[in-house]
Amino acid sequence: MPSDGRTVVLPDYSGNRLLTSLGNIEATPLASLSYVDFVTGDILYLTGDARTLVGSEAQAVMPRQNVVSLVTVTGYIFVQDALPVRQRPGTGVERSPYSPPVRLLAEETVSSSSYLDDQITVTLSSIELHSNDLATFTWGTSKPIHILPGQTAILDMTDLVGARQYAHMAAYNPTSVNDDRIRTWTVSSVHLFPEGTKTFSLTMRQKPGGVATGALFSIAHKLAELRPELMKDCRPLNLELKLVGIAGDFILPKSISLGEDTKKMRVSMMWFAGGIGLTPFLSMLKAITRTNTTDDIQWDIVLALSTREPEVLMPLIDAALHGDGTPNLRLVVDVFSANSVPAGVRVRSTDTLNASLVPHNGRISQAYLTGLGDLESRTAYLCGPEPFERSVLEMLAQKGYSKPVIRESFEY
Structure with missing residues (x-):
């Protein structure tokens, strides 16, 4: 310890x-x-x-x-x-699937994380399907909770998928032996009120073979097919789970996240998102476009998004920019994909919000980082699958980026 x-x-x-x-x-x-x-x-x-x-x-x-x-x-x-004896040279350590x-x-754990001792439950209130395997599930809470933009919600899925039955071995599904039914997802909504919130949203992708996401998406698809009117109000289902906690330090500077008064300042950041790793940035963008204190902050953000489905994720970014504030924000969304961005896809701009979309064919490259200019002037945020994170970190290191990279991985 x-x-x-x-x-x-x-x-x-x-x-x-x-x-x-x-x-x-x-x-x-x-x-x-x-x-x-x-x-x-x-x-x-x-x-x-x-x-x-x-x-x-x-x-x-x-x-x-x-x-x-x-x-x-x-x-x-x-x-x-x-x-x-010795480990054979050139070989690696293989993690046991158990x-x-x-x-x-x-x-x-970071000070901004909170594991809840008292019984706080969440009830599924609505579902929005963005694609066959991507959806936003909105939950209502039994008590007010506090969530900073970019943090995660930890749910106990036992009441939905059932308790794990004891088994010492499971040859066909070894990870199930120690599955505690606890799952963590990034909160994609924003909640800036000092008194907290009694609702939050989780945007997630269905994991192939996943016990928890499989159950949630099964409900979503059945409702969409048989009872579409319940998609906007799922409360009659009485799907209730226990909220274990709110965690994570992948957040905007705390004074901004908490909506505190700030002096005139310039915030320059570069965000790297791999696929569904976009979700914490959706919450951050919503915070920037909704808070009343951002009039004193000049935002300069470059969002590099690597995705196979720009037609699905880009509307989520555009929706995140429709806040009721007037932020002094310059946002460049660089979309890296083997698939072309549909002509109708765009991002919102206003008098104070200057947003632009730049499509790129292929993956994030060294040449792209060079084109960003002075990397050291920006704070780097990184969220995505492990291979994506490793690739971006290697490129940043090769470019001489020396500042700490704020990371959020999928390994919970």
């Missing part, structure tokens, strides 16, 4: 064989751990005092984890060249 520099936190999950040791820890609160480096052959041996936390105590240490073991290190031995997603400790 970062707070003391000596406590190791071990989350319990199916397949790690830790459960066979939990009883031993209760009877004899001691533990030993061995960490092996298969490249160098070095081994680190740790010994310490151990205890197991369950339920709320465990979640106070690691949110969303019901069982953790803490080992407070009292001694260690580091032995070099101790392992007689391993659950990595979770952060409570003290590792």
Whole structure:
């Protein structure tokens, strides 16, 4: 744990064989751990005092984890060249398909994130289908919540898809073994009122074979076919889920996100979005075009969007610009796609909002970054699939961009 520099936190999950040791820890609160480096052959041996936390105590240490073991290190031995075998040179480490997603400790999460102790539920209120596998689901909340532009909502999908049944192995679907039914999506709506909001929207893509998105899109398609009048008001369905929390630091500067008064300033940014990675930028654009304080801010934003379906995503950007404010905004939307942008697709401009759309054939390139001029004068935001993020980061590094890149990945 970062707070003391000596406590190791071990989350319990199916397949790690830790459960066979939990009883031993209760009877004899001691533990030993061995960490092996298969490249160098070095081994680190740790010994310490151990205890197991369950339920709320465990979640106070690691949110969303019901069982953790803490080992407070009292001694260690580091032995070099101790392992007689080595990882073959040139090979990589393959992640086990049974391993659950990595979770952060409570003290590792950003201050703007909030995991909710009290029971807050969300009820599906409307659905808007943008394409066969892209839709916006709007939810009403049982209590007011606070969401900064760009943050994510964490939902417990158990009441929709059912609780996970215990299985130690699942050869045909190994990820299901440790599926806790918790899902995270970026909020695409904007909520700037100090008292919070009781509604929010999630724009998401259906994941092939996905348990949660599969269930939601099944509902959307059936309603569109059989009960289209319910698409605008889904409340009669009584589809209610638990809201686990609001998280993320992929946000605009906090003074702007919170709608605070700001002095005259110029904000220059470059946003890189890969496909559905556009969603946090939709919320940010809505915040910029709706807040009453942006009269004192000059916005200069370049949005580089890489997509196979510009005809679907571009209308979402245009809709995000229809706020009731008068922002001093210059926005250039560079669309990179193998498919042409339809002639009728455009972005909104007003006297104070200067927006333009520039189509590009292919992918984001070094030549494109060169054409942006002084990259160091802009703050870079990046959201998209891992290969897309890696490609953009490599190009920025090659161009000598030295400022931190604010990132939001799909690995929750």
